[in-house]
Amino acid sequence: MAIWCAHLSIDRWLLAEGCARGTGADAQPHALIAETAHGPRITALNPAAAQAGARRDALLADARAVCPTLATSPADPAGDLAFLEALALWAQRWGPWSAIDPPDGIIIDVTGVSHLFGGEAALLGDAGRRLIARGLTVRAAIAPTAGAAWALAHYGPQPAIMHGGDSLDDLPVAALRLDPAVNLLLRRLGLKRIGDLSEVTRLALARRFRNRHNPAANPLIRLDQLLGRVPEPLLPVIAQEVPLVQRRLMEPIRHRELLDRVMADLAHDMARLLEARGEGARRLEAGLWRVDGEVLVRRLELASASRDAAHIVRLFAARLDDVDAGFGIEMVRLRAPWCEPVALSQRDFDAASEEHGTSLAACMDRLVVRLGEGAVRRPVPHASHLPERAQRWQPPLEPQPASQGELAFHERPLKLLDRPEPIAVLYATPDGLPRRFRWRGQVHDIARAEGPERIAPEWWRERSSARLRDYYRIEDEAGRRYWIYRAGLAGDGRGGVPEWFLQGLCA
Amino acid sequence: MMMTSTMPLSAPQTARWQPGASAAAQHAELFAPGGEGAGAALALALARDHLRGAGDPLADIPDERAWLWVQDKAAIRLSGRPYRPGLPRELRHRLIHVAADKPDDALFAIEEGLRCRDLAFVVGEIAGNPRALDFTASRRLSLTVERHGVPLWLVRLDAARDLGSARMRWQARSAPSAWPHRNPRAPGSATWQAELFRARSHPPGEWTLRDEGGALHADPMRYTGPPHHGDLVRAPIDRPLAAG
Numbered sequence: 001m002a003i004w005c006a007h008l009s010i011d012r013w014l015l016a017e018g019c020a021r022g023t024g025a026d027a028q029p030h031a032l033i034a035e036t037a038h039g040p041r042i043t044a045l046n047p048a049a050a051q052a053g054a055r056r057d058a059l060l061a062d063a064r065a066v067c068p069t070l071a072t073s074p075a076d077p078a079g080d081l082a083f084l085e086a087l088a089l090w091a092q093r094w095g096p097w098s099a100i101d102p103p104d105g106i107i108i109d110v111t112g113v114s115h116l117f118g119g120e121a122a123l124l125g126d127a128g129r130r131l132i133a134r135g136l137t138v139r140a141a142i143a144p145t146a147g148a149a150w151a152l153a154h155y156g157p158q159p160a161i162m163h164g165g166d167s168l169d170d171l172p173v174a175a176l177r178l179d180p181a182v183n184l185l186l187r188r189l190g191l192k193r194i195g196d197l198s199e200v201t202r203l204a205l206a207r208r209f210r211n212r213h214n215p216a217a218n219p220l221i222r223l224d225q226l227l228g229r230v231p232e233p234l235l236p237v238i239a240q241e242v243p244l245v246q247r248r249l250m251e252p253i254r255h256r257e258l259l260d261r262v263m264a265d266l267a268h269d270m271a272r273l274l275e276a277r278g279e280g281a282r283r284l285e286a287g288l289w290r291v292d293g294e295v296l297v298r299r300l301e302l303a304s305a306s307r308d309a310a311h312i313v314r315l316f317a318a319r320l321d322d323v324d325a326g327f328g329i330e331m332v333r334l335r336a337p338w339c340e341p342v343a344l345s346q347r348d349f350d351a352a353s354e355e356h357g358t359s360l361a362a363c364m365d366r367l368v369v370r371l372g373e374g375a376v377r378r379p380v381p382h383a384s385h386l387p388e389r390a391q392r393w394q395p396p397l398e399p400q401p402a403s404q405g406e407l408a409f410h411e412r413p414l415k416l417l418d419r420p421e422p423i424a425v426l427y428a429t430p431d432g433l434p435r436r437f438r439w440r441g442q443v444h445d446i447a448r449a450e451g452p453e454r455i456a457p458e459w460w461r462e463r464s465s466a467r468l469r470d471y472y473r474i475e476d477e478a479g480r481r482y483w484i485y486r487a488g489l490a491g492d493g494r495g496g497v498p499e500w501f502l503q504g505l506c507a
Numbered sequence: 508m509m510m511t512s513t514m515p516l517s518a519p520q521t522a523r524w525q526p527g528a529s530a531a532a533q534h535a536e537l538f539a540p541g542g543e544g545a546g547a548a549l550a551l552a553l554a555r556d557h558l559r560g561a562g563d564p565l566a567d568i569p570d571e572r573a574w575l576w577v578q579d580k581a582a583i584r585l586s587g588r589p590y591r592p593g594l595p596r597e598l599r600h601r602l603i604h605v606a607a608d609k610p611d612d613a614l615f616a617i618e619e620g621l622r623c624r625d626l627a628f629v630v631g632e633i634a635g636n637p638r639a640l641d642f643t644a645s646r647r648l649s650l651t652v653e654r655h656g657v658p659l660w661l662v663r664l665d666a667a668r669d670l671g672s673a674r675m676r677w678q679a680r681s682a683p684s685a686w687p688h689r690n691p692r693a694p695g696s697a698t699w700q701a702e703l704f705r706a707r708s709h710p711p712g713e714w715t716l717r718d719e720g721g722a723l724h725a726d727p728m729r730y731t732g733p734p735h736h737g738d739l740v741r742a743p744i745d746r747p748l749a750a751g
């Protein structure tokens with residue numbers, strides 16, 4: 001979709017004057033003028049001036065001769081362009097992608113979005129309504145190529161929607177977006193309509209304009225672009241936020257140290273903001289709002305993109321020497337209007353972990369890398385009633401498997417030996433409580449004991465000769481608590497005299 | 508730093524240690540015999556005591572941070588690995604266990620754990636007096652604890668009281684337990700004899716500590732005399748010349 005603001009400068013002047021069409025200042029002949037080498041020249045004029053005989057591009061002196069009451073005000077081409085950029089961004093409401101078409105048009109890619117507005121005609125109507133509501137005189141057109149849309153917007157009927165079979169042969173050659181000199185040449189050659197061009201042999205046109213490589217000077221290229229035979233790259237308008245941080249101060253500050261503190265805070269905030277965007281600042285603007293309404297602006301340009309807060313503070317320190325705080329500064333704002341990408345870099349990984357600590361995942365990674373996969377694990381419950389099988393080990397950060405609630409009928413030791421150690425036990429009866437045992441060369445007199453807790457072997461996975469275990473929780477005369485068991489019973493027919501083992505250390 | 512430097516050195520010594528006294532993260536060392544579970548059990552009891560004191564009582568979400576238990580090979584051989592069903596209920600699902608081959612690796616793992624603020628605390632278990640665990644290593648651990656605020660209880664199994672920079676140094680062993688209600692012939696709740704022989708902010712003392720339903724309970728035994736600061740010089744140990 002191409003939108004042409006037919007009287008952009010005059011519309012903006014009207015909006016600035018704040019008067020409706022044909023009333024107030026617009027009722028009198030008025031022209032916008034630009035200074036040139038030969039004196040002021042008219043760049044745009046209102047309908048009253050045009051009626052009075054003034055012409056665009058005429059020298060003001062000539063126009064005054066025709067229309068002595070012509071009022072003037074200076075033209076603002078830079079403002080027009082900025083307005084057009086803003087308009088192009090705003091026009092992205094109708095399509096995801098838009099480009100400006102200087103000096104007074106915009107082009108929007110509406111491929112595949114018209115159904116959101118209820119069809120192409122409704123889309124075009126919506127665009128026209130909204131732009132008129134903004135006080136702009138516009139002509140809009142939808143066509144398969146940007147060139148065709150431009151041609152229809154400027155020279156076609158209104159509203160114009162071009163469909164597949166439509167022909168643009170009736171439009172004047174000026175609709176090809178050619179330079180005025182080429183337009184003049186074509187007119188002199190008698191080629192007034194686009195249809196006339198296609199009647200000329202293509203070879204003849206190519207030879208006539210063989211050394212014109214600029215599309216605006218070569219009607220053949222423009223014709224191909226119009227018909228979509230060659231691509232036409234356009235530069236899209238992309239909204240870009242300017243990083244901005246500010247501090248409103250509870251009390252106006254009048255002293256340099258406090259201002260330095262605020263600048264340091266702002267530089268730190270700015271550094272974080274830029275880091276999040278992966279950018280560095282090339283130009284920085286510090287605005288200081290004084291209580292009396294004065295705004296002091298200090299600009300800074302950096303040789304290369306940087307987001308080093310300390311560096312920024314140091315550079316601004318020199319620029320703030322001549323600041324007159326007056327009755328105090330109540331707000332400080334820092335902007336970075338020009339940024340360049342600076343890749344995030346990971347410096348001093350070790351120093352950062354030294355300073356700020358590591359996350360759990362990073363900590364586990366470092367442990368596993370140095371100690372090996374099997375060294376860092378976490379115990380998880382396993383469905384088995386054999387004590388050494390009741391826990392399994394898995395990597396530390398994996399989710400723990402769902403398990404049945406653990407029954408707390410019996411107390412379990414705090415630690416389990418990797419392999420039960422045989423002990424020599426003195427007992428009153430082979431099946432009764434132990435009295436005394438020797439473990440690691442030391443004799444322990446058993447003062448108190450609890451048991452037995454009988455744990456049968458898992459017959460479905462062990463051999464038939466596996467013996468049951470009778471566990472005892474014991475405490476010796478010094479208060480040391482252990483978990484011991486007797487493997488088997490006397491006379492169970494699965495071996496000789498039952499052996500005793502120490503398996504766990506209780507708390 | 509400024510606070511401590513302006514305080515007289517003797518002032519903090521006035522407060523006698525009691526359960527729940529240490530809210531600040533610190534590096535504590537527990538010397539314990541290898542053939543019993545007293546060292547690790549007391550470390551866990553002190554850690555739970557610390558968590559209870561340091562946690563926010565009004566927090567909606569209970570503290571579910573993991574904790575690290577680092578053992579070297581000799582300690583595993585001497586006293587076994589942690590057994591999940593026997594651990595305190597609120598700690599058992601949060602345990603991450605590190606089995607290090609050598610004391611150097613164990614010290615590395617402990618230090619890495621102390622740097623990770625996602626951990627609630629770290630328990631280290633190292634057997635004997637390895638060369639790697641000298642005063643410098645101990646000081647490193649103390650500084651890391653103070654910098655990152657993750658407390659450390661380092662259990663020293665069968666170790667001589669060598670030079671160390673731990674803020675609290677305990678000697679722990681099992682003690683006969685109190686009579687349980689149910690079965691008078693059965694062992695009761697865990698009880699330990701703990702001697703605080705060197706502490707920066709508390710006078711030394713000796714207690715019988717008991718774990719009663721998850722809370723640490725202390726019965727003072729007696730007040731010991733002058734503090735023992737540990738041996739200033741490592742005891743001569745026979746070792747081959749080739750070992751350096």
